[in-house]
Amino acid sequence: MTTVVERPFDSDSRELERGRPASEAELSRRADWIRLATIELIDQAGLGHYSSTFSCAEIFSVLYYHTLRLRPGQPDWPERDRFLLGKGHVATGLWPVYADLGYYPADWLATFGQIGSPLNDHPNMRLAPGVDFSSGSLGHNLSVGLGMSLAGRLTGRDYRTFVLTGDGEIQEGQVWEAIMAAGHYRLGGGLVAIVDANGFSGHGPTSDAINIESVADRFTAFGWQAIEVDGHDVGALCETFDALPPVGEGRPVCVVARTRKGRGLAMMEEAPQAWHLGHLTPEQRDGARAEIEARMR
């Protein structure tokens, strides 16, 4: 797999601090690189979630190349910021990022889709370094993040816990138990829910199934601070995450990231649910690569 991003560190103990400098052009380019890598991994495995991954590629890029405090050489570093992938079906987009940051060798990517691979379609914390918690069953990870954030407050650590949920995922009842409890415990910038509001679930528009809007008003009613942002505007995402309130004080933060399912490929933006789960033909794959690579040049 092609790596377009230089390894950001040399030694295993190197700490990636919060708010690392990165140009908007570079962060956008990295998001497209995530899309390219996703196409390659799904091609290799024969099946995967394209359009849901594409909607959060900029979010991944900004978090891992700008926002999160990390030590890739020490994945269980207690002070690290946590990132939980509530919508676990888009882990394919994270595997190349973790390899690039040095959590594991890049040749692990070649095992994706095979029995025995540490990299599954949904992330497993027991297998893949860099994964802060397993996911796959929608609706659990905001609760898990709440627990991590409370643990951080109890132990006097100032890490932040970010939880990415899909907008369809918030139809799960457990999410609202977690939202209610987090509003009660007032974890401030210690707990950040990012809603990848791409407007689509697996089989159609999310709010055609059960209306979820206004997402921001609903979180706000439960004691959160809600921020609406264009989820493909890397500058706005950086600015939002840079301005998070302190850990452990006040309302927890919900970032409603308005995104497009299938973002970055015209054919998927036009028919997002058709590409929720699928496999590009070789011709489609080559065309998709060319479309993304043209933008990256």
Add this chain to the structure above:
Amino acid sequence: MTDIQAPPETGPDAGGAAPEPREKMVDVFADDKGHTVAKTNPVGVEIARLADLDDRVVALSADMSAVLADLRQRHPERYFEFGIAETNTISAAAGMAASGLRPYVLSMAPFGAIKCAEQLRTDVAYNHLPVRFVARLSGLAMGFFGTSHHAVEDIAIARTLTNLTVVAPADANATIGLLRSTVDHDGPVFYRISEGTSPVYPEPPTFSYGKWVQVRPGRDLTIIGYGLGVGLGLAAAEILAAEGIDAAVLDALYLKPFDSEALLAAARDTGKLLTVEEHNEIGGLGSIVAETLGRNRVPADLDTLALPDVDLEVGVPAALHAHYGLTPDGVAQRARALVGA
């Protein structure tokens, strides 16, 4: 970018008072045989003691704060109330365990163990996290309140969850002993707490991981129980002894890992086995014993006293136990039939 204003601040950090316990703890473990047993709810007392000894110990309550009075008094910062929201409680405990803590989750068995089987599986057990799940009021303990409050399928569910240790203490001292004996176990543990047990152990024992305890030797048959089944087995053995039947009694406190060695030894020694449990006849101790005998090709005469797989009656626990034969006389009657007396 819009910053939407939230309503006025509320919650514990905004100066709200901690909730008061709703009920006084009742001394339901009164001892009439001279044994030293806990005078208050042993779960809450022991969790507070473990918290005294280990900073990692925290407790999460799904509306079970009264049990945690000692912890709330001594370590209020390590008590987390989650309200009537069991799924969130268990997943949050998994997050705490993944952050280095040793969370004890207290919940009512029907709502915590059965409703949240998926959270226990996906967040706790699959991830090998050291969450301690304490299922109180198991079996028919809340049988007065309706069929919704029966918890008679929990062992069947819990024992199929990979990596989960499943234990069931026989009395208050066993509860304390099991909590202590498993405090350093690195994986998740499911404690199935029976209410209304009769005393079996004079003091909290030190249990070996995965090992059963023979609480009474005997030649003619072996009564195997867990939870309140152990006390019933002992009481039945007294009745049988007066009739010249010599019954051994095994405390099968570990449902998983299962002490196959102790079971097979009992099968070889007495040849006749009677299991006693406050659980559906499907998937509980009786089922595990039958599987284990079959897989090991060890022949034995087996009878399983459990709750039938039918719509169960509703009533006070003592009446329900009498109805389903979960009494000393009921156990003795099945034992007589087994030995042909």
